[in-house]
Amino acid sequence: MKTLVLGIGNTLLTDEGAGIHALQYLQQNYPEADNITYLDGGTLSFTLAGAVEDADNLIVIDAAQLKDKPGTVDCLVNEAMDSFLGTCKRSVHEVGLLDLLDIARLTGNLPERRALVAIQPDVVDWGDAPTDSVASAIPVAAEKVAELMKRWNTDKLL
Numbered sequence: 001m002k003t004l005v006l007g008i009g010n011t012l013l014t015d016e017g018a019g020i021h022a023l024q025y026l027q028q029n030y031p032e033a034d035n036i037t038y039l040d041g042g043t044l045s046f047t048l049a050g051a052v053e054d055a056d057n058l059i060v061i062d063a064a065q066l067k068d069k070p071g072t073v074d075c076l077v078n079e080a081m082d083s084f085l086g087t088c089k090r091s092v093h094e095v096g097l098l099d100l101l102d103i104a105r106l107t108g109n110l111p112e113r114r115a116l117v118a119i120q121p122d123v124v125d126w127g128d129a130p131t132d133s134v135a136s137a138i139p140v141a142a143e144k145v146a147e148l149m150k151r152w153n154t155d156k157l158l
Contacts, residue, residue, distance in 0.1 A: 001035060001056040001057060001152065001153065002035055002036075002037070002054065002055050002056050002057070003035060003036045003037070003055065003056065003057040003058075003059065003149060003152065004037050004039060004051055004052065004054075004055035004057070004058050004059070004111075005023065005026060005036065005037065005038050005039070005059045005061070005145060005149075006019075006023075006039050006041045006048070006051070006052070006058065006059070006060045006061070007019040007020045007021075007022060007023025007024075007026075007038070007039070007040055007041060007060075007061045007062075008020070008041040008042065008043070008044055008060060008061070008062045008097070009021075009042075009043070009062055009063055010042070010043050011128060012126065012127075012128060013124050013125065013126065013127070014121075014122075014123045014124060014125055014126070014127035014128075014129065014130055014131060014134075015063055015070070015119075015121030015122055015123055015124055015130050015131055015134040016063050016121060016124045017063075017128075017130060018061070018062070018063040018119040018121060018130055018134050018137070018138065018141070019041075019060070019061040019062040019063060019119070020040055020042075021130055021134075021135075021138050022061045022117070022119070022138045022141045022142055022145070023038055023039075023040060023061060025138050025139060025142045026038060026142045026145060026146075029142065030142070030145075030146055030149075036149065037051075037055075039051055041060075044096070044097065044099075044100065046099075046100075046103070048100055049100055049103045049104065052100050052101070052103075052104050052109075052111065053103070053104045053107060053109035054109075055111045056111060056112060056113070057111055057112070057113045057114070057148075057149075057152050058111040058113070058114040058115070059114070059115050059117060059145050059148055059149070060081075060097060060114075060115070060116045060117070061116075061117045061119075061141055061145065062097070062116065062117075062118060062119070063118070063119050063120075063121040063124070063134075064084075064116070064118035064119070064120070064121075065120070065121075066118055066120040067120075068120045069120065069133075070120055070121065070122030070131065070133040070134060071119070071120060071122070071133030071134050071136060071137040072119070072120040072137070073117065073118070073119050073120075073137050073140045073141045073144060074117075074118050074120075075115055075116070075117050075118075075144045075148070076115060076116045076118065077113075077114070077115045077148075078113065078114060078115070081114055081115055081116045082101070084116065084118075085097055085098040085101070085116070086098060097116070101114070113152055115148055117141050117144050117145055117148075119134055119137050119138075119141055120134075120137075121134060122134060
């Protein structure tokens, strides 16, 4: 089983870069294994479709409007993720995550297990570091990713 951990966001826009910062934290604290790939998806593009389609398991980390206090972390799995993404446009990226998942759905290659680890941003404005509330949420988000990898039996080398 191949697991793709996809961090997305723009690190030039304070908390919008939360997914990338969390991915970097994972890379430092949970080294890649043969069956796990960490990928910096930046602000998303259709070029990521192949990587998403090739994965058995997909874990996406991103800043998202959870309508909660800044730094809140939520983990939405499978249908909960699909429902959350489908309720309205929640991404500031040119290509949305829903667009990538729709491509995989149309080709019959949607990862069987998928999750969105979402972090509620505080400030989305010019700045190369997250706010304190989001910075303290990054280890929490990383732990949720690690828990998913363990639950999905991809932790043999963690």
